[in-house]
Amino acid sequence: MAIFDSDAELLERRFMAQLQLERLQATLHRVYKNVKFYKRKFDEVGFLPEDCQSLEELARLPFTTRQDLAHSYPYEMFAVPLREVVRIHSSTGSPGAPIVMGYTARDLRHWAKLAARVLTAAGVDRDDVVQVTLSYGLLTSAFGIHYGVELLGASVIPTGPGSTARQVGIMRDYRTTVLVSTPSYAQVLADQMEAMGVDPKSLHLKLALLAGEPWTEAQRREIESRLYLTALDHYALSEAMGPGVAGECEHRRGMHINEDHFLPEIIDPITGAPLPAGELGELVLTTITKEAAPLVRFRTGDLCRLLYEPCPCGRTLPRLSRIQGRSDAVVIVKGVNIYPSRVGQILAGLQGEEPAYQLVIGREGHLDFLEVKIEVREGLFFDQMKVQREFLQSLTRKLAQGIGVSPRVKLVEPHSISREAETSPLVIDLRK
Numbered sequence: 001m002a003i004f005d006s007d008a009e010l011l012e013r014r015f016m017a018q019l020q021l022e023r024l025q026a027t028l029h030r031v032y033k034n035v036k037f038y039k040r041k042f043d044e045v046g047f048l049p050e051d052c053q054s055l056e057e058l059a060r061l062p063f064t065t066r067q068d069l070a071h072s073y074p075y076e077m078f079a080v081p082l083r084e085v086v087r088i089h090s091s092t093g094s095p096g097a098p099i100v101m102g103y104t105a106r107d108l109r110h111w112a113k114l115a116a117r118v119l120t121a122a123g124v125d126r127d128d129v130v131q132v133t134l135s136y137g138l139l140t141s142a143f144g145i146h147y148g149v150e151l152l153g154a155s156v157i158p159t160g161p162g163s164t165a166r167q168v169g170i171m172r173d174y175r176t177t178v179l180v181s182t183p184s185y186a187q188v189l190a191d192q193m194e195a196m197g198v199d200p201k202s203l204h205l206k207l208a209l210l211a212g213e214p215w216t217e218a219q220r221r222e223i224e225s226r227l228y229l230t231a232l233d234h235y236a237l238s239e240a241m242g243p244g245v246a247g248e249c250e251h252r253r254g255m256h257i258n259e260d261h262f263l264p265e266i267i268d269p270i271t272g273a274p275l276p277a278g279e280l281g282e283l284v285l286t287t288i289t290k291e292a293a294p295l296v297r298f299r300t301g302d303l304c305r306l307l308y309e310p311c312p313c314g315r316t317l318p319r320l321s322r323i324q325g326r327s328d329a330v331v332i333v334k335g336v337n338i339y340p341s342r343v344g345q346i347l348a349g350l351q352g353e354e355p356a357y358q359l360v361i362g363r364e365g366h367l368d369f370l371e372v373k374i375e376v377r378e379g380l381f382f383d384q385m386k387v388q389r390e391f392l393q394s395l396t397r398k399l400a401q402g403i404g405v406s407p408r409v410k411l412v413e414p415h416s417i418s419r420e421a422e423t424s425p426l427v428i429d430l431r432k
C-alpha cells in the first residue's frame with residue numbers, strides 16, 4: 001500500500017517528539033504574542049512560552065473550548081492579520097455565535113497534503129474517481145477532501161449533498177470508484193439504489209470514506225454489504241482544520257492521526273486530568289503548524305482512545321480509536337464515569353446489532369442505581385423463566401465488566417423506546 005508522505009508518516013517516534021516540541025514552542029510563542037485570548041490565559045496561570053521545554057509542559061496550560069471560540073467571533077482568535085488569511089469557513093452557529101475558521105495560503109497547502117495522506121492510507125490513488133457528497137458551503141467538510149483528491153492526481157466530482165437519484169446516476173455514468181459521505185448518507189444512497197433497481201455490483205464503487213457523525217461497526221458491515229465496497233473511517237474536525245486530521249488505513253485498527261500537525265491528548269472529561277495511552281477519554285488537540293487560527297488544548301468533546309501499538313501498514317503515527325460518543329454525555333454513577341454509548345457497543349457486540357436502549361439513573365437513600373432498559377425483538381422474550389433469568393444474568397455481568405458499574409437490566413417490548421432522542425433521551429437522570 002502506498003504512503004503519501006513517508007518522511008512524516010514513518011518517522012521514528014523520538015524524532016517525531018523532537019519535531020512536535022519545536023513546532024509547539026513556535027506555536028505558543030506566536031499565540032502569546034498575537035492572540036489576546038491566549039496571552040490572558042497564559043498570564044492567568046503564570047506561563048511564559050519559553051517555559052515550554054518538554055511536551056509534558058503542555059498539561060500546565062488551560063483548555064480552549066467551543067464556547068471560547070464562539071465568544072471570539074469573528075476574528076479574535078486569528079494569529080495573523082486578516083490580509084494574510086485567504087480562506088474563511090464557519091460553523092452554522094446554532095445555537096449561539098458561529099465559530100470562524102481562517103486559513104493562510106500555507107494552511108491550505110497543509111490541508112490538501114494531510115487530506116491526501118488520509119486518502120492514500122484508505123487506498124485512493126490517481127486512477128480513482130472520487131464523488132464528494134459533503135457540503136461545499138461555509139462548512140469545511142468537502143473542501144479539504146476535494147483539494148486532497150486533486151493533489152493526489154485522482155479525479156474529483158464535487159456533487160455536494162442531496163439530489164440522491166442524480167447522485168446514483170452520476171455514480172453509474174461517471175464510473176465513480178470512491179464515495180465520500182456521511183455514514184447515514186451512504187445508507188440513503190443504498191436505499192435509493194434499491195428504489196431505482198440499480199445493483200451496486202454493477203457499479204465501479206470500491207471504497208467509501210465516511211465521517212461527520214459517530215457510527216458503529218454494525219453500520220460499517222451494513223454499508224459494506226449493501227453498497228458492495230470497503231468503508232473506512234476518518235476524522236474531520238472543523239475547528240482544527242477539517243477533514244485530514246486522522247484516517248484509517250486498510251488494516252482498520254483506528255485512525256492514524258497526523259501528529260506532526262496536531263498534538264493529541266486524552267483527558268478525563270470530568271477532571272481534565274491527562275489519561276495514559278489506551279484509556280478512553282476526551283480527545284484534546286493542539287495545532288502545531290496552523291498559522292491563521294492556531295488552537296492550544298482544544299477540547300473536541302469526542303470520546304476515544306489513543307493507540308500506540310505498531311500498525312502492520314508501517315506508519316508510526318498513533319491511532320485514534322473509533323469515536324465512541326460525546327464527552328458531554330458522560331454521567332457519573334457511584335463515582336464511575338459512564339459513557340452511555342459504551343452500553344450500545346457492548347449490546348451490539350453480544351447481539352450483532354445495536355438494540356434501542358435507555359439508561360435510567362436514580363438514587364435510593366444515599367446510593368446511586370443504574371437501570372438499563374433494552375428493547376428486545378419478539379424472539380428474545382422467552383417463555384421459559386429460567387432461560388430468561390440466565391440471559392439477564394449474563395447480560396448484567398457483561399455490562400458490569402464493560403462499564404464498571406453493575407446495572408439492573410430490564411428487557412422491554414419492541415418499539416417501547418423510541419430511537420428519537422428528543423422524545424426518548426438516551427439517559428434519564430432522576431437525581432437532578
Ligand SMILES: [Zn+2]
Nearest residue numbers: 249311313315
Ligand atoms: Zn495503519
